[in-house]
Amino acid sequence: MSATPAPAATARRWPWLGEFLAGEARAWVYVGKCVLAIFLTGWLAMWLQLEKPSTAMLTVIVVMHPQSGMVLAKSFYRVLGTLTGSLFGLALMSAFPQQRELFLFLLALWVALCAGGATLYRNFMAYSFVLAGYTAVIVVLPAISDPRQIFDSAVMRVSEVLLGIGVTAVVSDLILPQRLRVLLRRSAQSQFAHFIDLVREATRGVLPRERLEQMHLDIMRAAIQLENLRASVIFEDPEVLARSARMRLLNQRYMAAATTLQSLHHLVNRLKRRGRDAVVTALVELYRPIGEALDVPQRHEPAVLEERLRACLAAFPAHLAPLRERCDEPAARLEFDTGAALVERLLEELIGYTGAEAALRSGQPLRGSVERVRFRRGNDLVGAAVAVTRTFLTMTALSLFWLASAWPSGANTMLMATVFSGLLATSPNPVLSASRTLYGYAIGFLAGLVMEFYLLPSSEGYGMLVLACAGLMMIGPYLQTRPALAGMGSGYSLGVIGLTSISNPMVYDAVQFFNTGLSQLGGVGLSLVSFMTIPGIAGSRWQQRRVLRLLRREVERAARAPLDGLAWSFESAARDLLQQVVSGTRPGSELLAWALSVQETGRTLIELRQDLAETALGAPARLAIDRALTAVAQLYEAPDTTRWLEADAAVLAAIRAAPAGAAVRLHLYQLRSALRDEESPLAPYQPRPAAGGSPHAP
Numbered sequence: 001m002s003a004t005p006a007p008a009a010t011a012r013r014w015p016w017l018g019e020f021l022a023g024e025a026r027a028w029v030y031v032g033k034c035v036l037a038i039f040l041t042g043w044l045a046m047w048l049q050l051e052k053p054s055t056a057m058l059t060v061i062v063v064m065h066p067q068s069g070m071v072l073a074k075s076f077y078r079v080l081g082t083l084t085g086s087l088f089g090l091a092l093m094s095a096f097p098q099q100r101e102l103f104l105f106l107l108a109l110w111v112a113l114c115a116g117g118a119t120l121y122r123n124f125m126a127y128s129f130v131l132a133g134y135t136a137v138i139v140v141l142p143a144i145s146d147p148r149q150i151f152d153s154a155v156m157r158v159s160e161v162l163l164g165i166g167v168t169a170v171v172s173d174l175i176l177p178q179r180l181r182v183l184l185r186r187s188a189q190s191q192f193a194h195f196i197d198l199v200r201e202a203t204r205g206v207l208p209r210e211r212l213e214q215m216h217l218d219i220m221r222a223a224i225q226l227e228n229l230r231a232s233v234i235f236e237d238p239e240v241l242a243r244s245a246r247m248r249l250l251n252q253r254y255m256a257a258a259t260t261l262q263s264l265h266h267l268v269n270r271l272k273r274r275g276r277d278a279v280v281t282a283l284v285e286l287y288r289p290i291g292e293a294l295d296v297p298q299r300h301e302p303a304v305l306e307e308r309l310r311a312c313l314a315a316f317p318a319h320l321a322p323l324r325e326r327c328d329e330p331a332a333r334l335e336f337d338t339g340a341a342l343v344e345r346l347l348e349e350l351i352g353y354t355g356a357e358a359a360l361r362s363g364q365p366l367r368g369s370v371e372r373v374r375f376r377r378g379n380d381l382v383g384a385a386v387a388v389t390r391t392f393l394t395m396t397a398l399s400l401f402w403l404a405s406a407w408p409s410g411a412n413t414m415l416m417a418t419v420f421s422g423l424l425a426t427s428p429n430p431v432l433s434a435s436r437t438l439y440g441y442a443i444g445f446l447a448g449l450v451m452e453f454y455l456l457p458s459s460e461g462y463g464m465l466v467l468a469c470a471g472l473m474m475i476g477p478y479l480q481t482r483p484a485l486a487g488m489g490s491g492y493s494l495g496v497i498g499l500t501s502i503s504n505p506m507v508y509d510a511v512q513f514f515n516t517g518l519s520q521l522g523g524v525g526l527s528l529v530s531f532m533t534i535p536g537i538a539g540s541r542w543q544q545r546r547v548l549r550l551l552r553r554e555v556e557r558a559a560r561a562p563l564d565g566l567a568w569s570f571e572s573a574a575r576d577l578l579q580q581v582v583s584g585t586r587p588g589s590e591l592l593a594w595a596l597s598v599q600e601t602g603r604t605l606i607e608l609r610q611d612l613a614e615t616a617l618g619a620p621a622r623l624a625i626d627r628a629l630t631a632v633a634q635l636y637e638a639p640d641t642t643r644w645l646e647a648d649a650a651v652l653a654a655i656r657a658a659p660a661g662a663a664v665r666l667h668l669y670q671l672r673s674a675l676r677d678e679e680s681p682l683a684p685y686q687p688r689p690a691a692g693g694s695p696h697a698p
């Protein structure tokens with residue numbers, strides 16, 4: 001008889017069943033914590049005699065997350081948004097208590113600006129902007145008929161929200177917590193292992209362009225995921241907060257090494273296509289020891305890999321010399337030296353990357369000083385302008401309708417339209433998200449009807465209330481654990497809690513219930529109509545064209561922006577821009593081809609400028625290099641054949657003006673090689689036959 005436990009045997013026999021059961025266990029832990037926090041918050045709100053316990057209970061639904069670090073991060077930004085919105089509401093009501101038209105106009109403008117601001121940030125920072133917008137609406141609309149109540153309204157709303165946040169944080173952190181730092185460490189180690197394996201694979205030969213494109217996508221996703229996790233986990237773990245700067249440095253070194261690896265293989269691929277087999281063979285032999293240094297039994301132990309890479313770098317000059325002697329022609333020597341400089345840079349960056357990972361795992365300080373870096377986001381202001389316009393028009397139309405009709409429930413419609421116009425503005429598919437939320441809210445309306453007029457009247461005391469309502473309350477959180485139904489689950493929970501309006505004492509008013517429910521459904525529906533009328537740019541061809549232009553402008557930044565911190569900001573911003581449209585990006589796409597070209601050219605320009613700042617060159621050479629930088633930047637800003645010819649000629653002139661053996665000359669050659677890449681997005685602008693001679697014989 002086997003001694004293997006039944007669950008383990010089941011998981012081993014049917015892996016899919018084991019994964020399903022594990023997923024269900026995590027889902028029901030989340031549901032239990034969510035329902036517990038909802039009812040505990042409601043009880044405390046009643047005990048404290050807050051005006052609307054349902055507002056505190058709704059806060060639980062909004063803030064709760066399976067990972068406790070996410071709860072704390074979300075709570076922090078929700079507090080900021082709530083306080084900011086409340087203060088603005090107080091100021092607005094104080095300034096225009098009797099001028100309702102101007103009051104509603106400025107309120108609509110505030111909400112619209114907050115919705116636009118949300119599109120320029122990521123994670124819960126965006127949520128803080130949304131909160132600042134609709135909290136102002138929550139605070140001022142109930143007091144619009146009696147401005148003297150505005151201060152009490154603001155204090156009560158802030159108190160209710162803070163209570164919900166506090167209870168959620170305690171429940172999430174004390175009851176079966178799922179630590180975000182565990183996920184962060186696992187993700188960081190997985191990223192490290194994957195990249196080391198990728199470098200080992202890449203140093204065995206030549207990578208095709210399709211593999212480089214897929215590599216770029218994988219690296220982009222991993223880098224942004226790590227930054228997003230780091231930004232949230234600092235609220236959970238003081239140790240991670242203390243090491244936050246090192247984690248940023250680790251991520252930036254990861255991106256830098258990835259760019260160098262890609263640039264090296266782009267150069268090798270171009271040489272291979274042009275029949276420069278001798279140079280290609282020499283370069284492959286030159287970087288093969290990197291793969292051998294990484295190919296050890298402890299292949300994912302950063303401290304071991306760092307020492308082996310340092311030994312490889314120390315042996316690099318001796319390994320380089322005989323291979324360089326094979327390239328006796330001037331053109332071949334220049335090609336080899338350019339590739340050798342990339343190999344050496346890759347080695348140095350891998351040492352920095354493995355050293356940073358080893359220091360983080362061991363808790364020891366990094367060798368030397370810790371560089372101050374930050375992850376720069378890439379934003380498109382046009383997308384924010386669309387969100388501002390859509391939200392402003394929606395709010396203005398609702399305000400005019402409310403003023404003209406004097407509908408008592410118009411405030412509810414405005415509130416719900418405000419909430420979901422802001423919350424869904426950053427969604428990749430806001431129409432689909434709003435539709436699912438509307439469906440969930442409609443189902444929540446029916447569930448709330450059952451709770452308020454069937455279950456609650458027969459409940460005696462808060463304990464019976466919990467027993468009567470817990471079953472219906474669980475539906476929303478459970479749906480939220482399913483990615484495809486998360487929006488519907490949120491809508492359901494907001495509907496069932498918001499419409500039931502649990503309070504002490506309970507008031508059962510069917511007319512009020514239906515007026516509130518229908519007006520709130522109308523608000524969610526109007527937010528859907530607004531997204532259909534003025535669609536967002538996320539995922540559209542227009543957005544892809546916009547992102548493409550912004551990507552190309554990163555080359556202009558690389559050529560002209562101040563050098564301090566430029567290398568780090570360039571690496572992160574270019575990848576963040578691509579991330580905004582990555583769902584529709586596949587290997588072979590025009591956008592991905594441009595992203596690779598921008599990454600290689602921009603990094604080369606930065607390295608060129610850094611070496612230029614440290615090299616003593618004559619005025620003619622500096623002038624020629626400056627002209628080349630300007631010409632390349634202008635080409636990427638608005639590519640055409642004329643500008644390609646100007647850039648090609650300017651770079652060739654700079655190569656001839658630069659002294660032999662100077663590092664700047666190697667960077668210039670790499671630039672010209674990239675300009676003449678037959679598989680790059682610049683190929684259509686190259687004249688046929690290519691003018692200006694061969695790039696191999698400058």
